Amino acid sequence: MLENKGKNLIKTIITTIITAIILVVVVTIIAKLSIKVVTKTQLKDLKTDMLLIQQQAKKYSEEVSKRTVNLDETKQEDSDKITEVESTQLLGTKVSECSEEVQSKAKQAGITNLEEYYCLNKEDLEKMGISNIKIKEGEYFLVKYDLEDTEIIYTEGFEYQDKVYYKLTELEEINEAEDQEENK
Numbered sequence: 001m002l003e004n005k006g007k008n009l010i011k012t013i014i015t016t017i018i019t020a021i022i023l024v025v026v027v028t029i030i031a032k033l034s035i036k037v038v039t040k041t042q043l044k045d046l047k048t049d050m051l052l053i054q055q056q057a058k059k060y061s062e063e064v065s066k067r068t069v070n071l072d073e074t075k076q077e078d079s080d081k082i083t084e085v086e087s088t089q090l091l092g093t094k095v096s097e098c099s100e101e102v103q104s105k106a107k108q109a110g111i112t113n114l115e116e117y118y119c120l121n122k123e124d125l126e127k128m129g130i131s132n133i134k135i136k137e138g139e140y141f142l143v144k145y146d147l148e149d150t151e152i153i154y155t156e157g158f159e160y161q162d163k164v165y166y167k168l169t170e171l172e173e174i175n176e177a178e179d180q181e182e183n184k
Contacts, residue, residue: 040178043158047175049133050152050168053120053141056128057152061145064089090145091127092118105155106142109166117142117153 064086095106096114103114111117120141125133135141144151157164160174 039160043160043171043175043178046154046158047168047171049130050141050154050171052130052133053125053128053143054150054152054168056130057143057145057150058147060090060128061147061150064145065147086145090118091124092120092143095119095142101138102140102155105140106153109142109153109155109157111142111153117144117151 067089094115095103095111095117098106098119102119106114106117106119120128120143122133122135125131125135125141140155142153142155152168153166155166157166158171158174159165165171165174
């Protein structure tokens with residue numbers, strides 16, 4: 001009888017250990033899937049915010065284009081008029097005129113010509129009519145106002161698979177790769 005109790009105790013311990021191992025594996029899988037879902041949601045949210053900014057930036061670019069279409073930037077008078085229109089119509093501050101911190105972030109994001117990009121803070125986004133985008137103090141969106149290729153950059157970047165992505169075009173590529181992986 002004692003022998004049966006000993007065997008039952010051993011079976012109980014082995015069953016408990018196996019159950020614990022299975023639980024650890026299941027919890028690990030659920031945690032990894034949850035992290036993936038959260039990351040994908042954050043990616044889609046950031047991409048949506050950047051697309052909204054891009055849409056508004058194109059509107060501002062169109063307005064500048066309408067006002068400067070007949071001007072010749074090689075003529076000093078016309079060049080001055082273009083500069084004036086840009087300074088009154090384009091929101092944000094030229095990155096070249098921003099703090100060293102912003103310029104450093106811009107360079108880290110791959111911007112080489114700081115004159116082409118404008119830094120947008122929370123107030124600028126609100127002036128654009130986009131008040132629902134949540135950015136913290138010290139975070140910025142950089143925009144290259146251009147009718148053909150309006151580029152949007154998030155200064156904090158988005159970390160994905162041990163790499164940081166800054167540009168809207170990069171985020172779109174990640175999103176496409178994720179969608180293709182899901183459809184397999």
